[in-house]
Amino acid sequence: MRAADLPFIRRSRLFALASEQDLAALLATCFVQSLPKSTTPCQQGEKPEFLHVVLSGRVGLFGESPREAALIEFFGPGDAFILPAVMLDSPYLMTARLLEESRLLFWPAAAFRAQMRVNGSLAYGATLLLSSYWRALIGQIKDLKLLSAIERLSAFLLALAPRQTGSVTVTLPGGRRLIAGRLGVTPQSLSRAFAALRPLGVTGSGRNVSISDPARLRQFGGGGVLPDLLGRR
Amino acid sequence: MRAADLPFIRRSRLFALASEQDLAALLATCFVQSLPKSTTPCQQGEKPEFLHVVLSGRVGLFGESPREAALIEFFGPGDAFILPAVMLDSPYLMTARLLEESRLLFWPAAAFRAQMRVNGSLAYGATLLLSSYWRALIGQIKDLKLLSAIERLSAFLLALAPRQTGSVTVTLPGGRRLIAGRLGVTPQSLSRAFAALRPLGVTGSGRNVSISDPARLRQFGGGGVLPDLLGRR
DNA sequence: CCACGGCCTTGAGGTAGGTCAAGTCCCGCG
């Protein structure tokens, strides 16, 4: 671990309440590593050996079935994956894959669980993190059950945009294929959904999408059920 | 609060680590109430005033959109709803409705948040609870994205069944309409899904369903992605 | 320069599941 990592570590909500000495004690058994794109620190079905905290970069969590895999959620700096599996010492329900080169904190699972029991500030930080994840997942389930593909895309784009009036440009957290998985559609359908939103002022190519009139889009999408999705960062 | 409530309170994983004196201090500001079927302690969009813990009975959490409402999850004894909203002091993303007469613990939101900060055993219990909820939600998202309606029903039934060989009878946690919402289909489609599973040995009416050969059903459903869903109880 | 392989888009057609509309069963109540 380098001294330069500390500020990034501090930034995670896991350590929201941790004092300086807390932090030092907690991190005693941890190490930090940079890993290239496409490595998979967690494999669905395996037992966790480490809790991983993203210091920089981006990670995708994928649900896998015999037939296919679907992106469930994007994780970025400050996020811990996959805390519930580590906490309950249960097999991963998802596979994590780095979407770009990323710097990760590795925290041995047993040490993490032990510290959770004795360090209240750590447990508190964990509830903060888990609470925001809960809300993101609930939002996603509501979207899947209540909204059409086009509405889901609309809500997703709006969740990415800073809350403001007037034209905005947002950067997608991944290629179209990943976004499609996140929204629960095929890439083809996502493409059609983008086409359907074009008349409503959604344009752009690649990872940049600009929304000419967020208010209009918002009222179309029924308000967008998605919560602060990435606002937690 | 009655003395008779204490054993039910203790049973919640929220208090897994709490000592006797911890518990007494924590509960100082709480009260317990029995409420009839169909009351809604939480309304989507409102700010939380209380954390609710189910002592007995059953509660449904519903996502609401302008058009319709869908059941997201069933909650039962030991579950706390909706902890993330209380923790983050954010508007509820769901409406809670009692599915039958239930006994609930009411915990003033501000007091709960304050105690979370200072009482490590409480925060630890909260991470336990939130961790199991995370896994249930991930399972549900995976099912929605990767499985067909019939496979989702199959997985759901298997998750309800005790892990054993030979014929099992499970009791659905609600009427068909609720189950349909939980699985993300209409009641009509659920009915058709049940019909489709009949040749595979799924029979029964009302809230009782019997599975003649769970193993056969399991291999059909691709293994059923759902985790311990209700196994956390 | 062209060839090649991702990645995205577009088109055409099929299908799972939604919608609308009966119909049946069951239960409470007069």
Add this chain to the structure above:
DNA sequence: CGCGGGACTTGACCTACCTCAAGGCCGTGG
């Protein structure tokens, strides 16, 4: 006993999305 209403089922039809297939676009490498 008959009636009325809710819950569930079944049928017929429709549509949103998937599947399969054919291009465009663009970066990399010969």
